[in-house]
Amino acid sequence: MIILEELTKRFDDLTAVDHVSLEVGEGEVLALLGPNGAGKTTTVRMLSAILRPTAGRAIVAGYDTVRQPRQVRRHVGVLTEAPGLYLRMTGREYLTFFGRVRGLEGAGLRARIEALAEQFQMAPALDRRLGTYSKGMRQKIALMRTLIHEPPVLLLDEPTSAMDPGSARLVRDAIHRLRDGKRAIVICTHNLPEAEALADRIVIINQGRVLVKGTPEELKDRLLGAPPLRLTVGRTVDMTLLTLVGAFGQVLDYGRRWVRLRMDAGASRAALIRTLVKADWPVEGLAEEPRSLEALYLRVVEGTYTLKEAA
Numbered sequence: 032m033i034i035l036e037e038l039t040k041r042f043d044d045l046t047a048v049d050h051v052s053l054e055v056g057e058g059e060v061l062a063l064l065g066p067n068g069a070g071k072t073t074t075v076r077m078l079s080a081i082l083r084p085t086a087g088r089a090i091v092a093g094y095d096t097v098r099q100p101r102q103v104r105r106h107v108g109v110l111t112e113a114p115g116l117y118l119r120m121t122g123r124e125y126l127t128f129f130g131r132v133r134g135l136e137g138a139g140l141r142a143r144i145e146a147l148a149e150q151f152q153m154a155p156a157l158d159r160r161l162g163t164y165s166k167g168m169r170q171k172i173a174l175m176r177t178l179i180h181e182p183p184v185l186l187l188d189e190p191t192s193a194m195d196p197g198s199a200r201l202v203r204d205a206i207h208r209l210r211d212g213k214r215a216i217v218i219c220t221h222n223l224p225e226a227e228a229l230a231d232r233i234v235i236i237n238q239g240r241v242l243v244k245g246t247p248e249e250l251k252d253r254l255l256g257a258p259p260l261r262l263t264v265g266r267t268v269d270m271t272l273l274t275l276v277g278a279f280g281q282v283l284d285y286g287r288r289w290v291r292l293r294m295d296a297g298a299s300r301a302a303l304i305r306t307l308v309k310a311d312w313p314v315e316g317l318a319e320e321p322r323s324l325e326a327l328y329l330r331v332v333e334g335t336y337t338l339k340e341a342a
């Protein structure tokens with residue numbers, strides 16, 4: 032549904048997007064991550080046929096963004112970080128206007144607006160002016176506008192920005208349902224837990240270049256290594272215990288009744304437990320600690336990984 036081939040955008044001496052290549056298939060959510068100024072928004076603008084690339088090309092829903100920009104715009108829904116609402120319109124007037132722009136009319140348009148209003152719990156506010164909406168409500172009405180024509184490709188920039196937890200959950204649930212409808216979805220966000228919950232694949236860019244891409248678990252395995260383990264015991268940790276544990280891996284940290292460690296390759300958890308029990312240490316638990324997307328992101332953006340790991 033989305034194909035980027037060496038996509039590049041330069042503004043005078045600034046290269047905002049530098050030879051980016053990637054693909055997004057039907058029913059896939061891709062999270063495009065990176066610091067401010069990394070090139071995320073410029074990439075989205077080229078995908079939506081708003082900006083022409085300097086080099087390379089992008090194919091969206093089967094259409095070339097340079098040679099067939101009108102067809103591209105008909106098949107994408109774009110939510111920008113600053114959606115530009117018409118604050119003197121009511122929500123219903125706003126959605127009706129954009130529905131007509133998208134070629135919808137009459138009963139079909141009215142039914143579509145009502146369905147979206149119910150989905151996002153906005154029905155009671157539809158006949159109020161947008162200027163009276165909260166930030167979260169404005170974000171929801173902008174997302175409803177993005178979805179009004181049921182596009183097969185969605186480009187969402189910070190889709191839950193300024194939303195309360197309940198509204199953000201509604202949007203995340205909607206994105207899950209949209210993915211099930213075989214839509215291709217690209218999300219630009221700084222909300223890393225949200226990206227991890229939604230995305231099938233992660234792409235991290237900085238200074239216009241793709242640094243790493245893959246599924247969250249693939250990238251964690253490659254760049255963070257095996258997940259650390261947390262050993263909990265029934266009495267106070269001492270050097271005897273640390274020595275026993277150290278024979279099976281690296282001790283990363285410890286507290287009064289716990290030890291955090293990373294097992295050596297080939298080391299057995301069962302053998303560790305047997306050794307501790309034999310040494311009269313009461314083992315209360317041994318479990319993997321979750322590896323966060325935040326730790327992965329910071330390692331990539333701060334450049335503390337090797338080219339071999341990134342490959």
